[in-house]
Amino acid sequence: MRYWLMKSEPDCFSISDLRKSPGRASMWDGVRNYQVRNMLRDDFKKGDLAFFYHSSCPEPGIVGVMEVMCPGYPDPTAFMPGHEHHDPKSLPDQPRWYTVDVKFKREFDLVSLDEIRRHPPLEEMLILRRGNRLSITPVTPREWEYILALRS
DNA sequence: GCCAACGTTGGC
DNA sequence: GCCAACGTTGGC
Numbered sequence: 001m002r003y004w005l006m007k008s009e010p011d012c013f014s015i016s017d018l019r020k021s022p023g024r025a026s027m028w029d030g031v032r033n034y035q036v037r038n039m040l041r042d043d044f045k046k047g048d049l050a051f052f053y054h055s056s057c058p059e060p061g062i063v064g065v066m067e068v069m070c071p072g073y074p075d076p077t078a079f080m081p082g083h084e085h086h087d088p089k090s091l092p093d094q095p096r097w098y099t100v101d102v103k104f105k106r107e108f109d110l111v112s113l114d115e116i117r118r119h120p121p122l123e124e125m126l127i128l129r130r131g132n133r134l135s136i137t138p139v140t141p142r143e144w145e146y147i148l149a150l151r152s
Numbered sequence: 153g154c155c156a157a158c159g160t161t162g163g164c
Numbered sequence: 165g166c167c168a169a170c171g172t173t174g175g176c
Contacts, residue, residue: 033172034160057174060175131156131158
């Protein structure tokens, strides 16, 4: 089982939106980056845990935890003409994009990007890498436990 | 809104 | 396969 950090713009989909979703679960659709696609397709397993990260907002940072409900599967929104995530190059028999279902676990006080930067044990986190633009990144067990300990 | 740091596209 | 142009991400 693995740990992840998954970014979303709260204006688009926030942790409150996830908490208020039916069954407190939602499809994490719309990933259109090949590196991230590969992680969703090959590495995501049921039972994995992920930090929910708010990006492109006044206070970027980690706001909670969610659980991965299933392995990656083809992103149906890519097949939907007119959908904002539609990709005509992704075909049902040759899917280009993948998604997973995630479920709300807990929400805590923001662990801001600034706070993450101030903790040496977290300095290797991919989120701090210059120019990092992946919307999903792996988190090491050590980083995972360290961050949880900040809010427990 | 700015802009650095990417990833993608497409002509050659 | 190269690379310029373009688009996107995301912190600030």
